[in-house]
Amino acid sequence: MLVTLEGLDGSGKTTVWEALHDAYPDAVFTREPTSDSWYGEAVNRAIDDDDADPLATLFLFTADHADHLSRVVRPALADGDLVVSDRYSDSRYAYQAAALRDSDLRRPMEYIMGIHAAFSRPPDKTIYLDVDPETAAARSGATNKFEQAAYLADVRANYERLIDAEPERFVRVDATQSPEDVLDAVEAALEEVLAEQ
Ligand SMILES: Nc1ncnc2c1ncn2[C@@H]1O[C@H](COP(=O)(O)OP(=O)(O)OP(=O)(O)O)[C@@H](O)[C@H]1O
Numbered sequence: 344m345l346v347t348l349e350g351l352d353g354s355g356k357t358t359v360w361e362a363l364h365d366a367y368p369d370a371v372f373t374r375e376p377t378s379d380s381w382y383g384e385a386v387n388r389a390i391d392d393d394d395a396d397p398l399a400t401l402f403l404f405t406a407d408h409a410d411h412l413s414r415v416v417r418p419a420l421a422d423g424d425l426v427v428s429d430r431y432s433d434s435r436y437a438y439q440a441a442a443l444r445d446s447d448l449r450r451p452m453e454y455i456m457g458i459h460a461a462f463s464r465p466p467d468k469t470i471y472l473d474v475d476p477e478t479a480a481a482r483s484g485a486t487n488k489f490e491q492a493a494y495l496a497d498v499r500a501n502y503e504r505l506i507d508a509e510p511e512r513f514v515r516v517d518a519t520q521s522p523e524d525v526l527d528a529v530e531a532a533l534e535e536v537l538a539e540q
């Protein structure tokens with residue numbers, strides 16, 4: 344089963360993802376952008392480059408996703424493992440659709456989803472850590488172009504579109520709660536998902 348953690352920068356995904364290692368010692372924990380490949384390194388260069396072309400950036404993130412799928416996600420799923428990914432395809436739909444909002448693409452989110460539909464493996468469940476853009480920007484330190492409150496407001500609106508389209512896949516968790524309460528809510532959601540399996 345493939346479970347993904349999604350949300351704005353600073354929503355607390357990585358904090359939760361790290362804490363889940365103890366509760367699910369046999370699961371495969373992974374992330375996007377990947378941290379162990381040159382594709383991930385290329386993505387990080389684009390994140391840090393304020394002048395990076397947004398369409399080129401989309402394809403770098405998508406290349407990293409293709410490598411992540413073939414090298415990590417599909418083999419783990421084939422072995423019957425629980426895979427928990429800190430960010431995955433929804434991050435592209437939410438973030439790159441916002442970055443490409445004023446581009447020549449008529450419907451950026453649909454375009455990005457179309458590219459993924461040809462090769463990706465959709466998540467079985469997605470835990471969405473919901474936080475307002477101001478809190479997100481403050482917590483993340485606003486250190487890169489994606490971590491600005493105005494941009495994150497667009498990203499959040501895109502996440503809401505994704506949730507509206509597939510309410511059964513998403514579990515929304517209030518990420519303004521204390522870290523302990525957020526983790527309790529995520530663990531409860533995961534237990535329910537695994538029990539349904
Ligand atoms: N529930 C919470 N309440 C207050 N602060 C939190 C909470 N969860 C995480 N934080 C703090 O917010 C900061 C960002 O947390 P974290 O790195 O887990 O977020 P993230 O969603 O993974 O961000 P990014 O997407 O930018 O990597 C950290 O300093 C962390 O300690």
Ligand SMILES: Cc1cn([C@H]2C[C@H](O)[C@@H](COP(=O)(O)O)O2)c(=O)[nH]c1=O
Binds near residue numbers: 352404430431435436
């Ligand atoms: C996977 C992915 C990520 N992003 C953005 C979101 C963050 O601002 C950075 C890095 O992610 P992290 O969780 O803070 O390490 O990249 C994106 O725009 N599109 C994506 O597909």
